[in-house]
Amino acid sequence: xxxxxxxxxxxxxxxxxxxxxxxxxxxxxxxxxxxxxxxxxxxxxxxxxxxxxxxxxxxxxxxxxxxxxxxxxxxxxxxxxxxxxxxxxxxxxxxxxxxxxxxxxxxxxxxxxxxxxxxxxxxxxxxxxxxxxxxxxxxxxxxxxxxxxxxxxxxxxxxxxxxxxxxxxxxxxxxxxxxxxxxxxxxxxxxxxxxxxxxxxxxxxxxxxxxxxxxxxxxxxxxxxxxxxxxxxxxxxx
Amino acid sequence: xxxxxxxxxxxxxxxxxxxxxxxxxxxxxxxxxxxxxxxxxxxxxxxxxxxxxxxxxxxxxxxxxxxxxxxxxxxxxxxxxxxxxxxxxxxxxxxxxxxxxxxxxxxxxxxxxxxxxxxxxxxxxxxxxxxxxxxxxxxxxxxxxxxxxxxxxxxxxxxxxxxxxxxxxxxxxxxxxxxxxxxxxxxxxxxxxxxxxxxxxxxxxxxxxxxxxxxxxxxxxxxxxxxxxxxxxxxxxxxxxxxxxxxxxxxxxxxxxxxxxxxxxxxxxxxxxxxxxxxxxxxxxxxxxxxxxxxxxxxxxxxxxxxxxxxxxxxxxxxxxxxxxxxxxxxxxxxxxxxxxxxxxxxxxxxxxxxxxxxxxxxxxxxxxxxxxxxxxxxxxxxxxxxxxxxxxxxxx
Numbered sequence: 001x002x003x004x005x006x007x008x009x010x011x012x013x014x015x016x017x018x019x020x021x022x023x024x025x026x027x028x029x030x031x032x033x034x035x036x037x038x039x040x041x042x043x044x045x046x047x048x049x050x051x052x053x054x055x056x057x058x059x060x061x062x063x064x065x066x067x068x069x070x071x072x073x074x075x076x077x078x079x080x081x082x083x084x085x086x087x088x089x090x091x092x093x094x095x096x097x098x099x100x101x102x103x104x105x106x107x108x109x110x111x112x113x114x115x116x117x118x119x120x121x122x123x124x125x126x127x128x129x130x131x132x133x134x135x136x137x138x139x140x141x142x143x144x145x146x147x148x149x150x151x152x153x154x155x156x157x158x159x160x161x162x163x164x165x166x167x168x169x170x171x172x173x174x175x176x177x178x179x180x181x182x183x184x185x186x187x188x189x190x191x192x193x194x195x196x197x198x199x200x201x202x203x204x205x206x207x208x209x210x211x212x213x214x215x216x217x218x219x220x221x222x223x224x225x226x227x228x229x230x231x232x233x234x235x236x237x238x
Numbered sequence: 239x240x241x242x243x244x245x246x247x248x249x250x251x252x253x254x255x256x257x258x259x260x261x262x263x264x265x266x267x268x269x270x271x272x273x274x275x276x277x278x279x280x281x282x283x284x285x286x287x288x289x290x291x292x293x294x295x296x297x298x299x300x301x302x303x304x305x306x307x308x309x310x311x312x313x314x315x316x317x318x319x320x321x322x323x324x325x326x327x328x329x330x331x332x333x334x335x336x337x338x339x340x341x342x343x344x345x346x347x348x349x350x351x352x353x354x355x356x357x358x359x360x361x362x363x364x365x366x367x368x369x370x371x372x373x374x375x376x377x378x379x380x381x382x383x384x385x386x387x388x389x390x391x392x393x394x395x396x397x398x399x400x401x402x403x404x405x406x407x408x409x410x411x412x413x414x415x416x417x418x419x420x421x422x423x424x425x426x427x428x429x430x431x432x433x434x435x436x437x438x439x440x441x442x443x444x445x446x447x448x449x450x451x452x453x454x455x456x457x458x459x460x461x462x463x464x465x466x467x468x469x470x471x472x473x474x475x476x477x478x479x480x481x482x483x484x485x486x487x488x489x490x491x492x493x494x495x496x497x498x499x500x501x502x503x504x505x506x507x508x509x510x511x512x513x514x515x516x517x518x519x520x521x522x523x524x525x526x527x528x529x530x531x532x533x534x535x536x537x538x539x540x541x542x543x544x545x546x547x548x549x550x551x552x553x554x555x556x557x558x559x560x561x562x563x564x565x566x567x568x569x570x571x572x573x574x575x576x577x578x579x580x581x582x583x584x585x586x587x588x589x590x591x592x593x594x595x596x597x598x599x600x601x602x603x604x605x606x607x608x609x610x611x612x613x614x615x616x617x618x619x620x621x622x623x624x625x626x627x628x629x630x631x632x633x634x635x
Contacts, residue, residue: 081549
């Protein structure tokens, strides 16, 4: 089943002006349920713009984006919030934890916006923290934790609502290689448990964790391992 | 997201920056306290003025009448007032003199000697505790008798019996026939004026102060009620205009009731003006909240972005910021009320020597007003925060 369907999407800044920038220049991409996709590109390639659009944080200038069959362009600000809350868990390069809240409270936040109350919320948040091995640091503030621990809290926050899609934007970018590997292991584990993982990275080695690799350059998809595999199949069929 | 959760979040973020929160509250605290203090003090002062006039006696008409080179009008006025007995309870001259009052070796300084009629007591709202009033006969017969005030009695006799004793007024012996009840509380400044008195029949003023005797021009007429007061003023004015040639003299009839009314009007104005000025302080406090909330929004742009990314709706962000500003101003308002009460009590005691309590309604009103201020001045920052695009907010650092 097609979870994500992007059809000929453009994101253009300062359109028709001298300094026009085409961050996305006619991108089409399908992602199925349960895939582990890496979107690879150097900085300025448009990969972050693509992730913002896939994550419903931004809307395309032109083109269509269907998430579970729903046209995202037509949703209001509040509906987009609801979609993000229910369908997508975000993991950012800079962790993006709220500094005035402790680990548990950070993980509870998406559950609060989901409308889950009381002990059930607490249980779900603790459950998510257990999955990333941080059940002993629930009351720590972000400033009292290492980068790896903070990123694990962020992962717990992303998975607390059990969203079908996990979007990770350079999740290892601010971590040393060993903690980075640990974070990738957690993501691989989530993939094995059935989540759809979309990983944005500039690092080919990190991208090798994914089953499918999509390379983007100057706002265009230049390589998609899935399509090539399909071509190979048809080629071998001949 | 439910309201309780929104409150929890707001408290959390308020508590995370205590110094700033307190400084922000300070504007509201000062504003609310200022409103309460100023309005309460003016109201308390008004109340004390009204009480003062009531002790002096209501329905009291003061008549001044003087004609050059003529005998005092006192007897004629006295007779005229008797004819108004459906309106008037009593009439008395109200002239006075400062003179030495002695009992044996004891000298009562600062004592005022009043020249009164047999109706002096009722006209000036005194009460007898012992003895009798000056009688009509005393006035007619130039009897050297007197009624003394409570402080005068204490100064001259201490706790000994005063009735029947002879005191010396300016060297003239007078017999004490009555003692007044204390009118003002001991130590009150009014008491030194109105309780340290000796009242003698006005006709005997010829022994004490010949000038006062021939120039008796101050009178007090006591009317039955406020309607009679108005009527009596009209009658007395009419009577005096026939008796006094304004080319050779003057007269004036007025009631303290009118004075109370105009003074009430003045203090109401004063209270409105001062309250308004204090209200401006409150407004400035509200702008202070808005300013800080705007700074907070800018500072927390990234946090707002994160919250929106993980599913906060516009409504959640708006209510979080509105509750934050509302809570800051409400807590500020409560502290302001407390401060206002305390300072009102202290200042009331120091400035007017009174226990002044701010009105409950005003306090509740001030608390409500401070919440309203917080919410009104929170709307713009909250709307600004909620309108941020998550992608732009996340990009900010």
